[in-house]
Each structure stands twice: as C-alpha cells, then as structure tokens.
Amino acid sequence: MSRSKENRVTTTTVPDIAGLRIGVLCGGNSPERQGSIASGEHASKALAAAGITTELIDLGDTPLTALPGRIDVALLGLHGLYGEDGKVQGALEVARLPYTGSGVLASALGMHKPTLKYLFTQARIDTPAWVPVDRDISVESTLSAVRHTLGYPVFVKPASGGGSLAAGIARDEVALRAMITPTDDEQYGEYMIEEYVQGIPATVGLIEVDGRLVTLPVHDVEPKTEFYDYAAKHDPALRVEHCPSLLPATTTESMQYVAKRVFRMIGAHGVLRVDFIAGVNGRTTVLECNTLPGLSERGNLATMAKAGGIPYGTLMQHIVRTAYTKPGYLP
Incomplete structure (x- = not known):
C-alpha cells in the first residue's frame, strides 16, 4: 500500500x-x-x-x-x-x-533565527515580531526601533544559539541597553530582540519511523523561573512538565500541523523539534526550530517519544536509520 x-x-x-x-x-x-x-x-x-x-x-x-x-x-x-x-x-x-x-541548508536555516523568521513571515506562520541587533547601527537607533515597533517587555537572544544561553527579558529601555551594549566576552556575535509573548512554552517533535514522518505528542512546561531559561531546562525542580500537553486539543493540533509545515518549509530530514508559545490571549506563535534536538533520555524529544509509545533506546535507533533515508542529493 x-x-x-x-x-x-x-x-x-x-x-x-x-x-x-x-x-x-x-x-x-x-x-x-x-x-x-x-x-x-x-x-x-x-x-x-x-x-x-x-x-x-x-x-x-x-x-x-x-x-x-x-x-x-x-x-x-x-x-x-x-x-x-x-x-x-x-x-x-x-x-x-x-x-x-538534516542537511546543510536546513541546518543553517534552523540555526539562524532571523532568517528563519523571515521564512515564517513569508509563509504566514505566526512568529513574534523582532528587531535585529546590527553592530553597524548605534545602540540608540536600535532602542528607538524597539520603542516604536515592539514596546516593552522584549526578549533578547542570540541569533544563532540555543538552550536559552545569553538570553533574557528586558522590561524597560535601561535593561535593554545593558543587554545589547557590546562587551569583550561575548560568546555570540549576533543578537536579536523579539516581541515578548506571555504564555506557556510548548514543543512538538517530529521523527522519521520506518520511512514515515511521525508527529509526537505535544510537550508543555510551566517554568518556576521568570522564563524557560537554561537553569529551568536542566533542573527538573524548576519546572512542571506535561506530556501529552494539558493545552486544549485545538491548540495542540494546530501546533502539530504547523510543526509539519516548518519541517517541509526548511527541508528538514529525519528529526525536528519546533518550539511554540501558547499565549494567554489564545495566540499560538512559533519561536524557533531545532534540527538537532537534545538526545538526553530526560530531554523533551525523548519525553515526547515515550508519550508516543517509542522507548528511548528505540528512538535512538530510529534516528540512526535516518542517516540512510536521505535523498540522493540533499542541499
């Protein structure tokens, strides 16, 4: 068949x-x-x-x-x-x-958030509005752009980073100025400022199983920190997780549908994790995607796979097999 x-x-x-x-x-x-x-x-x-x-x-x-x-x-x-x-x-x-x-192109697109967000916008996929932090433009000009387009609070994060490292909320112009003023010890060379959407972080995993793309149950989390930061992602005591998600079915089904759109839009292969915010006002918006989601047995991907009936060891074997199901040429 x-x-x-x-x-x-x-x-x-x-x-x-x-x-x-x-x-x-x-x-x-x-x-x-x-x-x-x-x-x-x-x-x-x-x-x-x-x-x-x-x-x-x-x-x-x-x-x-x-x-x-x-x-x-x-x-x-x-x-x-x-x-x-x-x-x-x-x-x-x-x-x-x-x-x-994924291959080279999808990996690069998934990693560079400003480019990915341009693609989201072109595809009419909801994503928080953003302002790039351009080192060739003065801090004052960037602050002015934020003041007139995003307002406060805003979320600052590296353009090509993950794990919530070097990221945080700026609730006013003083805080934002401090966060985007260049320093000598920066690990990341490029940052972006994003509209802050209050809500529940959620994620959708997709995994290829025996040649078929499977959408895993939605995972949501209630962080006990100001946002879902690095500490909360690595300390179970700082978060409450739900998988399958406790969000309304209409919300989780929409997330799963959009996650598959993102997978195909960037040309991903084998595995992908797409991160969302379920806003308190009913808005569901995409934050980013991860072409190499964490493989820890306690990580989000493994948790979603387990909820979908895939044991951890089996999940790792499925992922290995995806190395052999790529098209003859993958950009």
Whole structure:
C-alpha cells in the first residue's frame, strides 16, 4: 500500500544498524558543549545496551578528518554553533560519511533565527515580531526601533544559539541597553530582540519511523523561573512538565500541523523539534526550530517519544536509520 504524500519520506536501502560502527558526535567548542556531551553520553549508552558497536566522540579533541574509516555513520548529538548550523554537516557530506538529521541548508536555516523568521513571515506562520541587533547601527537607533515597533517587555537572544544561553527579558529601555551594549566576552556575535509573548512554552517533535514522518505528542512546561531559561531546562525542580500537553486539543493540533509545515518549509530530514508559545490571549506563535534536538533520555524529544509509545533506546535507533533515508542529493 502506498503512503500518502503528506507522510512520505524518500527512502533508500537501510542497512542493519547492528552491523555498523556508530560514532556519536558530541561536545565540540560550542557554548552548548555541556548539554551536547549529555546528549552524546545518553545516546551512546542506549545504543551500546542494544549490542550496537558505538563510540562516543568529542569533536573538541577529535578532528572530523579522523572519522572516515573509523566509523560507518555519525549520530549527531551536537548543539549550537559549529555543530547544529550546517558546518559539520557540510564536512561530513564532503567526506561522504552518512550522518543523522538534516542537511546543510536546513541546518543553517534552523540555526539562524532571523532568517528563519523571515521564512515564517513569508509563509504566514505566526512568529513574534523582532528587531535585529546590527553592530553597524548605534545602540540608540536600535532602542528607538524597539520603542516604536515592539514596546516593552522584549526578549533578547542570540541569533544563532540555543538552550536559552545569553538570553533574557528586558522590561524597560535601561535593561535593554545593558543587554545589547557590546562587551569583550561575548560568546555570540549576533543578537536579536523579539516581541515578548506571555504564555506557556510548548514543543512538538517530529521523527522519521520506518520511512514515515511521525508527529509526537505535544510537550508543555510551566517554568518556576521568570522564563524557560537554561537553569529551568536542566533542573527538573524548576519546572512542571506535561506530556501529552494539558493545552486544549485545538491548540495542540494546530501546533502539530504547523510543526509539519516548518519541517517541509526548511527541508528538514529525519528529526525536528519546533518550539511554540501558547499565549494567554489564545495566540499560538512559533519561536524557533531545532534540527538537532537534545538526545538526553530526560530531554523533551525523548519525553515526547515515550508519550508516543517509542522507548528511548528505540528512538535512538530510529534516528540512526535516518542517516540512510536521505535523498540522493540533499542541499
């Protein structure tokens, strides 16, 4: 029986992964290094427990040029700059080494939030309004733009970052000025200022299973901090999670529909996580997407998969198989 066009994924012959040498790539030099190492350790342990030959590889001390001949396929547990943004993907393409997740183009689009938001706007997908922080434009000019377009409060975050690192709420012009004034110790070179939407953070995971794109149950969270920050994302005591979500069915169904639109819009492959805010006024808006969502056993993707009937170890094996179901050429 043929699959519907909506759920079809281009497939090739998928080898028996039990006979492969899987390299779980993690770490690197990203500001999100610690979260990436946790992803890699959990994924590697789960695959090894299934009897699969697995090697945990920290790209912070192992060059990509050392991988061909050492592993057969790369499971990407990388996060943030130089891992999630298409650079590692490009190197693996050149080396002709199969890897999990999206290709170069989708990875770059998913990572660079201003470009992604332009695409959302063109596709008429609701996303918070924003103002870029351009270092060639004075801080005063940026503050004026915010004053006349967004108002306060606003949310400031890196243009190419994740995990809520270097992000926060500015409730007035004094706070915003302090947050966007350049410093010598910045980890990120580009920032953006976003309309602050009060509401409940929620996320939707999509995973390819046996050639079919599966939309996982919606996950929502009530942070006990000012917003869903780095601390709340890594300390269960600072949040209350619901999966399946307690949001109204009309809201979660809309999120799942939009998540699939985002997947296809950027040309994602294998796995994707799309983050939303369910606004207190009934508005549902997309914040961003993650082409390499965290692989920790306690992370959002694993939690959604479990709610969808996919055990953690099985989820990791599904993700490995996606390395072999890409089209012959993936931009």
